[in-house]
Amino acid sequence: MGKVVYIDTDECIGCESCCEIAPEVFQFDQGSGKAQVYNPDGAPEDKIQEAIDTCPVQCIHWED
Template sequence: MYAEVDKDTCIGCGACPDICPEVFKMEDDGLAAAYKNPVPSEFEDSAKEAADGCPVDAIHIDTD
């Protein structure tokens, strides 16, 4: 599973690293990034929760 943050959509709210800091972090530009790909299997559920919790749907999860 892979996670990606669309920087053009991200508003920098910080929800994703709050939910899943093992996969997402805030970068110097104030926007989120997925820094752990592929997502380790033990964090897949929390990465999906972070994607579901994104208020602007900036996180895309690829399960292939």
């Protein structure tokens, strides 16, 4: 098993940037107004890393 991505939803501001970069992994949850991890294996690591790097509040993390 590799590392698994997760969102600290307390910090998420719902900008949807991660959902646009990797929609296979992150989806916007209308109910909470925040992003959620839909499928952690939905995209290659570098794509997920790109989403992590562009999150304006840096609330997406890897869990080993």
